[in-house]
Amino acid sequence: MEIRSERTKDIAAVRAITKAAFAPMAYSSQTEAEIIDALRVAGALTISLVAVADDDVVGHVAFSAVTxxxxxxxxxALGPVSVRPDRQNGGIGGRLIREGLARLAKTGAKGCVLLGDPAYYKRFGFETHTALRLEGVPAEYFMAQAFEGPVPSGRVSHHEGFDAS
Structure with a gap:
């Protein structure tokens, strides 16, 4: 399997995979594909990686700036991250996340936040930091990882593309 930067020809596959991956998730807003599209159109996808197996896109992860x-x-911010349902639980999401975090750190980023399951994301070095918060979500699901310096305090805001519907 290859992890590489998204290409224009991958956009339809990324959209389909994202919709399929989040469809059964009760917590999902079902707007994850639209969020990625909005970030892409705004030029706000700092990193957009795909996992490719046998010439098929099977996974995707996005990273975008926060304030x-x-x-x-x-x-x-890390997310959304998605893997084609028939390829889930095989380590693809983990590989995408690790590669994306490594690339993000190389850009000089100070750190990364995400909203997700602590049992899953702690394995990548994410932890809850009560001084860093995302309004409207339970604090235990909002986590951060510093690449350089301490984790700051304050209210995190995502790009307006996260308001896509």
Missing amino acids: IDGEDKGWY
């Missing part, structure tokens, strides 16, 4: 208390502090 903390309205300021750019060099922090980014």
Whole structure:
């Protein structure tokens, strides 16, 4: 399997995989594909990686900038991340996340946040930091990982593309 940067020809597959992966998730807003599209159109996808197996796109992960208390502090958000349902639980999502975090750190990013299951994301170095918060979500599901320096405090805001519907 190859992990590489998204190409224009991958966009339809990324959309289909994202919709299929999130369809059965009760917590999902079912707008994840639209969020990725909005970030892409706005030029706000800092990193967009696909997993390719046998010339088929089987997974995707996105990273985009966030602000903390309205300021750019060099922090980014991981997500959405999705794997084609018939390929889930085989390590593809983990490989996408690890590669994306490594690439993000190489850009000089200070850190990364995400909203997700702590039991899953702690294996990648994410932890809950009560001083860093995302309004409207339970604190235990909002996690961060610093690449450089301490984890800042404040209210995190995602790109407006996350409001896509």
